[in-house]
Amino acid sequence: MYINSGYLNNSRLPFKDKSKPLIVGSCGTYRLQTVKKMPTWRPRGRLDYQLLYVVSGKAHFYFGDEEQTVTAGHMVLFQPRQEQHYEYFGADKPEVYWVHFTGNNVKNILRKYEIPLDKAVFYSGVSAAYAYLFKEMINELQTCHTGFEELLAMYLQQIFLRVQRVRQEQRPSINTHIQEEMEYARRYFNEHYHEQISIEDYARSRNMSVSWFQRSFKQIVKHSPMQYILTIRMNNAASLLDATDYSMSEISAIVGYDNPLYFSRLFKKQKGISPSEYRKLGLKKE
Numbered sequence: 001m002y003i004n005s006g007y008l009n010n011s012r013l014p015f016k017d018k019s020k021p022l023i024v025g026s027c028g029t030y031r032l033q034t035v036k037k038m039p040t041w042r043p044r045g046r047l048d049y050q051l052l053y054v055v056s057g058k059a060h061f062y063f064g065d066e067e068q069t070v071t072a073g074h075m076v077l078f079q080p081r082q083e084q085h086y087e088y089f090g091a092d093k094p095e096v097y098w099v100h101f102t103g104n105n106v107k108n109i110l111r112k113y114e115i116p117l118d119k120a121v122f123y124s125g126v127s128a129a130y131a132y133l134f135k136e137m138i139n140e141l142q143t144c145h146t147g148f149e150e151l152l153a154m155y156l157q158q159i160f161l162r163v164q165r166v167r168q169e170q171r172p173s174i175n176t177h178i179q180e181e182m183e184y185a186r187r188y189f190n191e192h193y194h195e196q197i198s199i200e201d202y203a204r205s206r207n208m209s210v211s212w213f214q215r216s217f218k219q220i221v222k223h224s225p226m227q228y229i230l231t232i233r234m235n236n237a238a239s240l241l242d243a244t245d246y247s248m249s250e251i252s253a254i255v256g257y258d259n260p261l262y263f264s265r266l267f268k269k270q271k272g273i274s275p276s277e278y279r280k281l282g283l284k285k286e
Contacts, residue, residue, distance in 0.1 A: 001038075002031040006141025008149075014046040014100070016080070021105035024152035027137040031095045032057075032088050042084040048102040050078040051159075052086075053130055057094035061086040063120060073126040075163065077115065097134035101156060113160035114167055125166040133159050181206065182220045185213070189225065193232040194256040199225045234270040237263070241279045248275055 005028025017023050025048055032038060052059075058071045062085040070076060078084050080102075088094045103109075107117065116122050124130070133155045140148040140155070185206075189197065202225075203213040218224050223231065233255040240251045252263035268274045273281070 001033055001035040002029070004029050004138055006138045008141060014048050015102065016047040017102050018104040020103055020149075020153070022103040022109055022153040022156065023101060023149065024137060024141070024156055025100045025102060027097075027099040027134060027141055027152075029095070029097045029134065029138070030088065032090045032093065034090065036090045038088040040084060040086050045078060045081040045084055046100070047080055048100045049080060049106060050084065050098060050100050052076045052078075053097045053124065053134065053159075055095040055097060055126070055131060057092045059086055059088050059092070059094050059096060061121065068121055070121055073124060074121055075124040076121050077110075077117075078120065079117070082120075097131065099134065099137060099156060099159075109157070109160070113157070113164045115160055115163060122163075123166070123170070124163045127162060127166075129162055130159060133162075178216050179220060181208070182217050185217060185225070186221060186228070189229050190232060193229050193236070194254060196256070197229060230266065230270065233257075234267055237267060237275065238271065238278060241275055242282045251275070 005026065007026045008024065012026070015025055017025075030038065053075045054070050054072050056072045058069055061068045061070055061076060076086075088096065110117060137152055137155050140151050185202070188202070199214065200210050203210045206213070214224060217228070221228055237251050237255045240246055240254060244251075246254070248264065249260045252258075252260040255263070257263035257266075264275055267278070271278060
């Protein structure tokens, strides 16, 4: 059996630390060769998170009454205080890396990289990069050179990022027809932004349900239809403030607003300053 591991401050105790967004507490690897069986059972879990990566072979995890065989190319995430029950068998020739981590922003970081929180086991793919990053974390915990804690968090986030890439590549590609339909909508909004646009009427005119259109537009353009139109209006308003002497009422009407006060509020919310302040800044630059 091969074991290699490193622990923050040489402590093997589980811990919860909210002083930083992400803190790696320990990291290691197991490779069963001669040992027949290696069980782990923590009925009350741990205070920190644990991520396990099966490099080769397979491992057996138990969630309640259900046994799940986890094969190479999969990871398992245990959240704080979640029961941990799993076994390695020598006959399965498992090689597994693991890392424990905590922090004050862990859930948001996991969501950012699309690490699932609603299921423990997920596909990550098999990559030599994972093993390299786990080994680097072990080394940093063992040597404790300057800045090692920051490097540990960076290495772990690189693992998260690689998982995100794999998961995104697995998703079915967006239908070409949908892309063309959303591009048509984007061009329409660019040309008619100054008019009173009803998203509901537009969707119906293209034989689409409103909810499907809004969801598809945001998936491709990364903004909702109304956010996209608002951005076009405010960007064009900013250009008019820079390049013309039009009054606020005139600019408001040009970009599609009958009420200058409402336009001014939207502009300030979008740009951080009022239209008049924006114009003054532009004049100062000249």
